[in-house]
Amino acid sequence: MSAPGFDFDHVGNQVPVLENYNTFTTHPILQNTLQAYGGGWAASLATEVGQLMGSHEFQEAGTLANTYLPVLHTHDRFGNRLDTVTYHPSYHQMMAAAIRHQVHSIAWTTKEKGGYLAHSVLSYLKQQIDEGSSCPLTMTFAVVPSLQIAPDIAREWLPLVLSNRYDERHIPYTEKHGVTFGMAMTEPQGGSDVRANITIAQPVGDGVYHITGRKWFCSAPMSDAFLVLAQAPKGLSCFLVPRFIPDGTKNQLRFQRLKDKLGNRSNASGEVEFHGTWGRIIGEEGRGIANIMEMVRHTRLDCAVGSAATLQRALAEAIHHCKHRQTFGKSLLSHPLMQNVLTDLALESAAATTFAMRLAKGFDDAKTDEAALHFTRIATAAGKFWNTKRAVLAMGEIVECLGGNGYVETSILPRLYRDVPVNAIWEGSGNIQALDVLRAMHKEPHSMEALRHYFQQGAQLHPLLTRHLEGLQQLLSRPADYERNARIIVEKMSLAIQAIELIQTSSATVAEMFVQARLRQDRQLTWGALEEMNGWEEVVATVYNGE
Structure with a gap:
């Protein structure tokens, strides 16, 4: 018998689900950077994608794809090799929408200035509903410059790579409307030390090789083709390995298992063996690292973008929650300490988003400006390091x-929490990025x-920035200590870039609060320790201004 006067069927003070909103138009800092860096022409497309990604349908698709995980099928019922991966329909739904909206292709196909910037904004919006399906989209985007090293391969494959038609069928690429790419670099004994790779490639003529060995990580094993590193007679080389060889028969890629990962679970990552596998060399023998690094450089851009996107997506949930949740007689957002925490996190999000889009602008500028190309060489590694961490x-x-x-699985936050470390690890963890900066220097x-x-x-934009850069210069004046101080050097570089860009592109309130919070020598290390908060409402609204 129920207690009299108690309504067990009513639950009060619960926050409505954050859905059916436009993830682009509710994000002023993203709109601002797109305009400020020369990509305003893409705003209408970004608005369309933002509306789609914020919808209940696509929010639910992200949830379903991470609930019903990819399944590897090594053999059919008769014992024949299959080596296929099946996905929940929601995964294909997200892939089809992203490819239809040119997430993977716009950087290469648009005639407008700012193609990389447009790609990064669209990728940012897509990333917020699902990390996993963003992986093959990034690799399909990033493979283009590596394929261009081999003109014959480029002529054959690029029309399919840049197609805006998603084709999930496991059939020869010559019969498809569009293709996706994966990559396989690391091996059990070497990890990031790819020069320790022992997979071998034997030439058989006309640029074709037979590859034998194994890879510890093969990203997106359902892809139509992969870039693979293997030891050729003249050294480590880069190869295009398709799922089907030109005569239409299945190539000898044998997937052993899918990784059981912390996050990024809607995306399959596999272990693969090559049994005399057919591959075509890209570029020259012995130039494998340099040739595949063209792909890696672009995927690192997307890592910086993706981390900024996931951070903002989670922060939008927090702001939304604190606007609606009542505690001690008023909304959480009305409490000064919560205001401090959210404002501090909003500064982080605004800076990360601006940094990522400034990198994209650098890629665009590098098409015509050699100095911009040199700038992105270090800045991309720094941005990948800093944003992901x-x-x-x-x-x-x-x-x-x-x-x-926020801790229960019915919330999106546990999934985002598990997803976000992958960008810090994929394409080189923090130490690799820091050492890459030193190598470029x-x-x-x-x-x-x-x-x-x-x-x-x-340097003269702000006194604290001047002092900060003086500290960086002191570190750079001691080459003997470079490796020990590598992370400190990259941190200072990253904070300086963020401060410079926020001062030049965002409101005075956002820029000043960021500089005070991040460049003071006595800055606090915990979130929500801002000493000055004049204009905090404006700062929070720059990263999410929805109801």
């Missing part, structure tokens, strides 16, 4: 903003000259 740290604080409601002095020039131009 900060997002991991911020995510823990964002979950805490929702308390227990040493082997490509023009890249450091371009960065110094950029800093010199920005």
Whole structure:
């Protein structure tokens, strides 16, 4: 018998689901950077994608794809090799929508200036509903410059790579409307040290090789083709390995299992063996690392973009929650300490988004400006390092903003929390990025000259920035300590770039609060420790201004 006067069927003070909103038009800092960096022509497309990605339908698709995970089928019922991966229909729904809206292709096909910027904004919006399906989209986008190294391969494959028709069928690429790409670089004994790879490639004539060995990680094993590193007679080389060889028969890729990963679970990552597998060399023998790095450089851009996107998506949930949730007689957002926490996180999100889009602008500018090309050489590694690390740290604080409601699996936050570390690890973890910056400083002095020039131009924008850059210069004056101080150097570079770009592109309130919060030598290390908060409402609204 129910207690008299108690309504067990009514639950009060619960926050409505954040859905059916436009993830682009409710995000002023993203709109602002698209306009400020020269991609305003893409705003209508971004608005269309933002409306789609914020819809209940696509929010639910992201949930379903991460609930019903990919399944590997190694054999059919008769024992024949299959090596196929099946996905929930929601995964294909997201892939089809993203490809239809040119997430993978617009950087290469548009005649407008700002193609990389448009790609990055669209990728940012897509990333917010699902990390996993963003992986093959990124690799399909990023493979283009590597394929262009081999003109014959490019002529055959690029029309399919750049097609805006998604074709999930497991059939020869010559029969498809469009293709996706994956990659296989690392091996059990080497990991990031790909020079330790022992997979071998034997030439059989006309640029064709037979590859034998195994890979510890093969990203997106359902893809139509992969870039693979293997040891050729003259050294480590890069190969295009399709799922089907030109005569239409299945290539000898044998997938052993799918990885059981922390996050990024809607995306399959597999272990693969090559049994005399057919492949075509890209470029020259012995140039494998340089040739596949053209792909890696572009995927690192997407890592910086993706981390900024996931950070903002989670923060939008927190802001939305704090607007609607009542505690101690008023909304959570009305409490000064919660205001401090959300404002601090909003500064982080605004800076990460701006940094990512500034990198995209650098890729665009590099088409015609050699100095911009040199700038992106270091800045991309720094952005990949900083954005991916900060997002991991911020995510823990964002979950805490929702308390227990953010910790349960029916909330999106646990999935975002698990997803975000992959960008810090994929394409080289933090130490690899920091060492890559040092390598560029040493082997490509023009890249450091371009960065110094950029800093010199920005040094006078704010007294704290001037002092911050003086500290960076002191570190750079001690080459003997470079490796030990590599992370400190990259951190200071990243904060300086963020400050310069926010000062030049965002409101005075956002820029000043960021500089005070991040460049003071006595800055606090916990979130929500801002000393000055004049204009906090404006800062929070720059990253999410929905109801």
